[in-house]
Amino acid sequence: MGYRIEIVNLQRVIDCAAGETILGCLQRQGYRLRVGCRNGVCEICEVKLIQGEVVQRYPELILAIDENQPAATVLACTTIPDSDIRVSIEGLRCPGELLVKKLLCDVTAIEKLNHDVYRVRLKMPATASMSAEFYAGQYLDMYLPDGAKASFSIGSPPDSGRDIELHIRHISESELSTAILEHLKKQEAVEIELPKGECYLQAHTIDSDTRLIMAAASTGFAQIKSVIEHLLANQFGNQIHIYWGARVEADMYLEKLPEQWANEHPNIHFEPVVSEPEKSPGWQGRTGLLPDAILEDFSDFDDVEIFTSGSPAMVYALLDACETRGFKEEKMHSDVFSYAPRPKK
Numbered sequence: 467m468g469y470r471i472e473i474v475n476l477q478r479v480i481d482c483a484a485g486e487t488i489l490g491c492l493q494r495q496g497y498r499l500r501v502g503c504r505n506g507v508c509e510i511c512e513v514k515l516i517q518g519e520v521v522q523r524y525p526e527l528i529l530a531i532d533e534n535q536p537a538a539t540v541l542a543c544t545t546i547p548d549s550d551i552r553v554s555i556e557g558l559r560c561p562g563e564l565l566v567k568k569l570l571c572d573v574t575a576i577e578k579l580n581h582d583v584y585r586v587r588l589k590m591p592a593t594a595s596m597s598a599e600f601y602a603g604q605y606l607d608m609y610l611p612d613g614a615k616a617s618f619s620i621g622s623p624p625d626s627g628r629d630i631e632l633h634i635r636h637i638s639e640s641e642l643s644t645a646i647l648e649h650l651k652k653q654e655a656v657e658i659e660l661p662k663g664e665c666y667l668q669a670h671t672i673d674s675d676t677r678l679i680m681a682a683a684s685t686g687f688a689q690i691k692s693v694i695e696h697l698l699a700n701q702f703g704n705q706i707h708i709y710w711g712a713r714v715e716a717d718m719y720l721e722k723l724p725e726q727w728a729n730e731h732p733n734i735h736f737e738p739v740v741s742e743p744e745k746s747p748g749w750q751g752r753t754g755l756l757p758d759a760i761l762e763d764f765s766d767f768d769d770v771e772i773f774t775s776g777s778p779a780m781v782y783a784l785l786d787a788c789e790t791r792g793f794k795e796e797k798m799h800s801d802v803f804s805y806a807p808r809p810k811k
Contacts, residue, residue, distance in 0.1 A: 469547040474516060475554045482547050488513055488520075489542035496561030504543045511542040518551030562668075567598040568609075568659045571630065573650055579633070579719035583685060585621075586650055588630040588658070600624055600661035601668060602696035603689050603773065605801065606632075609657040610649055614642055617662065619775065621688035623696035630658075633688040633719075665801045667693050667773060669700035677705045679764075679772045681756055681784060684717060686775030689801075691720075693773060694727060694734075703733055707763070711739045711756035711780070715746035737763075756780065757787035767793035774798065778806040 468483045471491060482491040489511055492499060502508035506524035514537040519530040523544040531538055537554070559565065571588040579585050590597045600606075605619045622631035634650075637643040650656060672678070682690045687710055697706065708727075712718050724736040740746050743753040752759055756776075764770065767788055774781050781802040785795060 469518075470550045471547060472550070472552045473555060473558065474552055475556070476558065476560065478560070485546060487543060488540075488545050488547065488553070492542065492555075492558070498559040498563075499542065499555060500557055501543060506541050506544040509541060512539050513542045513545070514538070514554040515540050516552040516554060518547065519549040520545050520551060521548050522546075564599050564601070564661050566659060566661065567596075568657060569596060569598060570655050570657050572655055573653065574629075576650055581716060582636045582638075583719050584634045584636065584647065584650075585720075586632040586634055588632070588656065590628040590630065592628065597628065598660055601666035602693045603666035603799075604661040604663040604692075605689070606630070606658045606660035606662060608632075608646065609659070610645060614645065616642055616646055619686070619689035619692070620660070621691045623692050623699055625696055625699040631688070631691075633685045635685050663801050664804060665689075665773065665775075665799045667696065667799075669697050669702050672702070672704060672771070674704065675769055677707070677770045679707050679709065679760060679770055679774075681709045681711075681760065681772060681774040681776070683711045683756065683776030683780045687720070689775040690773065691723070694724075698727070698731070706734045707760075708734065708736045709739060709756055709760055710737070711741060711759075711776070713740070713742050713745075715740055715749045755783070757784045760784070761787055761791065764788075764791065767791055767797070770797065772798045774800045774802075776802075778802045778808075782808060 468481055470479055471482050472479045480491060480495055489501065500510050502510040515529060515531050516537045517531055517533050520540055521528055522540050529538055529540065569590055571590050574589050575587040577585045600620060602623050605617050607615045607617050609615045618632045618634060620630055621633050622629055636647055680690045680693065690708065708724050718738060721738055727734045728736040737752055737759060739752045739754060739756055739759045740749050741755055743749050774784055781800045785798055
């Protein structure tokens with residue numbers, strides 16, 4: 467017989483086996499917290515006991531706290547629940563949650579991909595303590611020496627080790643955009659902070675019968691590229707439909723890469739879409755708006771999840787369009803929902 471541990475600051479409840487320490491229970495289920503000696507001496511793994519009964523092996527202590535008493539501090543490594551308990555644990559990281567770090571990365575290459583988009587390659591530090599992890603689809607913040615910052619999707623998959631790829635559009639009327647590119651061209655290193663963003667994908671979490679739609683506008687392709695290359699690295703066999711929208715053909719870049727994916731992998735399909743074909747002489751591909759192209763190809767969305775990267779206007783237009791075919795909002799994943807939420811209908 468075991469007990470339940472309610473972690474009130476995270477609004478989570480986990481099951482603890484009989485005789486198991488709080489630390490052992492947390493680690494068994496993928497939670498991470500600061501620990502040291504693991505025998506109660508260093509007192510690093512402090513936990514606030516809000517309610518319930520526990521036995522602490524060292525320093526030896528028996529506690530019974532009810533809801534009318536102030537919280538008491540116990541040590542996760544030597545404390546065993548003797549009833550259901552409620553606790554608060556500062557600094558506890560949930561399963562799958564990555565540590566956000568600021569790093570000084572080497573600028574290894576800058577390449578112009580079209581008239582205003584640059585591919586920037588960075589390399590994270592070699593030492594484990596000064597490196598960082600991220601999930602496919604996440605982004606980073608880049609800092610200039612004056613403290614100014616900008617966010618960019620990570621265009622490389624987490625399977626690439628220390629290498630990071632960014633696709634940066636130069637917006638000529640933006641002082642920050644110009645300053646960032648000038649810094650990257652002139653300096654050997656740049657400060658970044660990562661990982662950021664809740665729109666990410668892990669290959670093993672997707673059901674085997676799920677179809678994926680990856681919809682990108684402009685440099686939103688960087689996020690989609692990270693996800694696709696992660697899926698390919700993990701031999702993902704589900705059907706993947708990539709839609710990449712641009713105003714004119716000249717705004718496309720690296721379009722040969724998704725064409726190569728589609729040619730080499732029968733489960734991948736690529737559809738570039740130009741919305742202003744009258745300004746793209748010689749364009750022979752699909753024209754119109756991205757949501758319209760997707761609705762032309764999908765009559766239902768019962769087994770579909772959508773990952774999309776673009777402006778709020780594009781993302782919400784796509785959501786509205788797909789909902790007319792029965793698509794559920796919870797099956798769409800985009801950073802837009804975090805930084806530009808709109809009122810619920």
